[in-house]
Amino acid sequence: MSKHEKIEKNIGLMGVMVAVVISFAGIIEIAPLMSQASVVEPVPGLEPRNPLELAGQNVYVSEGCYNCHSQQVRPFVDETLRYGHYSVAGESVYDRPFQWGSKRTGPDLARVGGRYSNEWHEIHLMDPRSVVPTSNMPGYPWLADTPVDIEQTVESMKVLKMLGHPYSDDDIANAAASLTDKTQLDALVAYLQDLGTAMPRSYQ
Amino acid sequence: MSNFWHWTVIIVVIAHIVAYLWLLLATSKKKVDKREDNTTGHVWDDDLMELDNPMPRWWLWLFVLTIVFSLGYLYLYPGLGNIKGSKEWTSVDEFKTAYEANTEARNRSFAGFINKPIEELIKDENAMLIGKRIFSNNCALCHGSDAAGAVGFPNLTDDDWNWGGEFDNILTTITGGRMGVMPAFAPALGEEGTKQVAAYVRSLSGIDHDTSLAAEGEQKFGMFCAACHGPDAKGNDMFGAPNLTDDIWLHGSHEIIETALYEGLNGNMPTQKDILDENRIKLVAAYVYSLSNQ
Known part of the structure; x- marks a missing residue:
């Protein structure tokens, strides 16, 4: 069985690999914001x-x-x-x-x-x-x-x-x-x- | 963003672009061992087979184009960590430019009439049209689209003004807002005293009242109410104290006099200077002034 076929015929494995690929976008777009001052710190005067x-x-x-x-x-x-x-x-x-x-x-x-x-x-x-x-x-x-x-x-x-x-x-x-x-x-x-x-x- | 994320973003983004390019080239070169009938040998559901036809060239080139586009985009615009891009574009700058252009355009269209004296301004059709629109957007929610007010919100089309009806008064009211406060007189008047003063206030506007109670109330009115509403009860622009001798009732009808005396009453016109600029305040004030000064 070729590698291609292995992935294509195993929906669980393909699901995991798709999730890994997509999560890169999440890491790049979302994760840096969580440590960025302008996003996590209140504006002056905010209570x-x-x-x-x-x-x-x-x-x-x-x-x-x-x-x-x-x-x-x-x-x-x-x-x-x-x-x-x-x-x-x-x-x-x-x-x-x-x-x-x-x-x-x-x-x-x-x-x-x-x-x-x-x-x-x-x-x-x-x-x-x-x-x-x-x-x-x-x-x-x-x-x-x-x-x-x-x-x-x-x-x-x-x-x-x-x-x-x-x-x-x-x-x-x-x-x-x-x-x-x-x-x-x-x-x-x-x-x-x-x-x-x-x-x-x-x-x- | 921190140095760590700065580099992580750059490395992951570049690595992805390179990986996509590799994937594109590698898969386009790879030969699949096909059968004689041009199928790949994959079979699903008993008889569903896969042909090995090459993808259209132009379509593959579109993939390459997206990669070229991404490189150009990342060079011009922010996208790689903290790198600003050659255009140094920010959404805030774009907004500022658009806002300044808009302000200029607005001031240009106001220039023809904004410095006219009020008596001429209210005769200028364009000024009144703009004033009416500003009124509809900002004032009509309380004062009504016809400016005739509602219970608790003054009618702006008549000649009765709590804070003064001259153009300058209206300008001040809109700019800074107004806070009308009538304190509760329950402790000072008691139940009986409240009835007496209420009867006296009714007598001022010629409404049916108990004359003996009113006679008692007159003296108490002088003690407690005249300070704001005036000894003649004609009101005082300084405190926003309404004229009590006419038959205009901001809070509905004369039936609320007792409650007002007992519990007090508040009226609050919010300040508009943070929402509207000077020119727009002047135009809307002129519009309001025009409603009772044709």
Whole structure:
């Protein structure tokens, strides 16, 4: 049996060899990034999310906001004119999982922090069409009646600390107290108001 | 990237290119011992056989071309570790160039009218068209596409202004944003006092009210409310305190007076100076000004 035939007739062996060949691309494209400062180090001024914002991020993910909203301003003129300074990697080092995305049914939210008032966000999340008549975003009225999951948020903080987020033991001990009586709506608004605020908002 | 990765990337990439080239040449030279009927002798599924026809030449040359292309690309553009490539291209530089060109183009199109005094600016059709577009993109989400506002978000088409309706006031509001804060008066007024002041405030706009309560409320209004809303209750641009003597209710209707007194009220217009440049702020401010100053 020739070598060629041996590989061709043994799908397991061929699978392994294909994986080896492809993994070279992975090593060259992905592995160096993991040690590159601009990718793994936070931009100056970036703080890990406080407990309320973190609870908001969990709501953002569990409600599937990422299905329609990206969080990545690409370095193109029209995008920076609309959304502000293009996103940089060091901004999302405390996002696990990151929310960059590429699906934009709604607008990009990478720099939505501070763009609208808290009151606007509350009204808009409960009933988007009461402020934007042409919006096709669904309302999320139950967020206002649902308390944040305190236990889950504290657990999130512990896991993130293990992964290197600089939470102190005090931060984690005080987290539960700062979340009492907070609704998922409060948390989500706090999260949205924090998005993209570590960088200058505009590119000018 | 670190020295280790720098060299790893260079070595692996070059080694791959060389290996592909070798694979291409080696396999094209290799003779397969064929049978007389031009098949390779491989048989699948009983009767499926493989012919040994050579691949088209032009198609093989395409492979060589991709290798030549990759070498040219790696010479011109970054790709080998930390080597910048002869063009020193970066996506940030490309963006900067495009952004500067766009800014120049925008300023050129603004140049015709941006320095006009406001009274002329609002008569300039192009300026108002651009102003309206900036408004639609940035302001309509709260104030509505017709600028008529919504509950909690002021109507910009009437003559009632919480922070002043002169062009300069509007410019300041858009540039820096506004933060209106009415504190909670529950501790100072109590339940009875709240009812009295609410009745007095209703009397100011001629709404049905309890006259005896209102009479009690007048004095309390002077003590607690006049500091911001003015002794005549006509409001104060300095604090964004609304005029209470008209029948315009930013937060819906007069029915919220009690809650507002009891719990306080906040209004926040976010700053726009980080989002819009000076010229665009001026144009959108002029557009807003034009809505009530035709």
